[in-house]
Amino acid sequence: MTGQDSVEPVLRFDDVHKAFGTFQVLRGLDLSIVQGRVTVVIGRSGAGKSVTLKHALGLLQPDSGRVWVKGQDITALRGHPLRDLRLRFGMVFQNAALFDSMSVFDNVAFPLREHASLEPERVSELVLEVLAQVGLEGSAHKLPAELSGGMRKRAGLARALIHRPEILLYDEPTTGLDPILTAQINRLIVQTHRSRPDITSVIISHDMASAFAIADQIAFLHEGRIIALGPPESFQEHPDPRVRQFVEGRLDGPIGLE
């Protein structure tokens, strides 16, 4: 659709099905993510967006279908190969998922201390650098409970960036923030991307304004499948009435309320 098929995708979901008990979440998800792009996956709450991200990290395994990362089938990975795979990702969780017993500094330093044998001075240098990047240099000593929602998200982003991942996954980065903080987080995502153009970002969201502001391509996830994929402009006047209803935020339309 965007001429991406000629390029080897960084991340590819191939007919992925996933159910929890009798509840079928993913029903044949096909999605290719190209390197260096910002892809925003939109969809209603409960459409399977978070489940999709967890499959990319190997936190969940598909019931059927395959997930590929840079040409490697990760569906059956265990042990060290799975560990190595996860180190290629940085994940920003919806509520930041900071360790609440640790300061912001220790949270951000955590991946380095676990996986890189660096001198404490070097760790400190890198942590302060990335904290400055997200505008949190003055809050290094604070505990997560002392931070506002926006600051927590920025600390979460700093922790995801610290080990220089190839792929950044964002789970609802702007949910629950006021419009100004939303704009700030969006700018941070774009800036992060500009400073490292090789990085691939996958953002799941139901915030259409943000999706239009930051996406190179948008994928619409509905009932466990991608039903629309393309550049943001193509979503302005989309032929699919379901997409139009979601984008315009209308109550009446083919998508009913549960």
Add this chain to the structure above:
Amino acid sequence: MKQLLIRVATAPLRGVEAIGRVLLGFIEGVGTFLKVTARVLLWVFRPPMRLRTVIAHMEFIGFQSLAIVVITGAFTGGVFALQAEYGFGLFGARSLTGSTVALALTRELGPVMTALLVTGRAGSAMAAELGSMRVTEQIDALEAMAVDPIDYLVTPRFCASVVMMPVLATVFSVVGIGGAWLVGTEVLGISEGAFIHRIEWYLDPDDFLGGLYKSAVFGGIMAVVSCIRGLAARGGAAGVGRVTTQAVVISSVTVLIVDYFLTLWWMS
């Protein structure tokens, strides 16, 4: 009417189904426990050694449980002396009170009571902490950062529990014997010489050692069960509360059942 008949006719089947479900749940629980224990034991000997974290947990499980263990131990020993003296007094063997209390404390009461106390205090805290980490996605974050929660969260708690439980059980037994001695000699008027001499006579180092081994096993059971329940938390605060209760109940019952079999094995 027809539906009522069907319900009555299928009642035995539903009973069998319920029993089957409980049985399957039990087998699954035992399987998970063994699997997690095996992974924990692997991590104990595999780097990274998280010594600082282990020491912090030892402080929480051990040092911070001291007060409750000392108070409970002293009163358990005291009340046991009262009851034993009454029983032995019936056939004129009051001087056996000290040795009986000492044997019971070192072999059984010390390890078991300590395990139950520490489960209530530290096991519940472990389940609640890991449970709230689970529901706030902190466990997912750990895994996303390629850190195994069994290595980072469960193994240090396991090590700290296995080391501290025998220490606390020893404190419980010693304080309990002290309590019994105080009640025996000051309240009941048993001669100090007879009280202590009989203890020396009857108490073997083996009794003491058996108690220590049991405590270490109980510590391991408490840590693994509490962490498994914590990691299994779902939903919000209610989910965390549920797994905390489960952690205490399952740990306590398992400790009592395992105690019986360990004692049987030790005595044979």
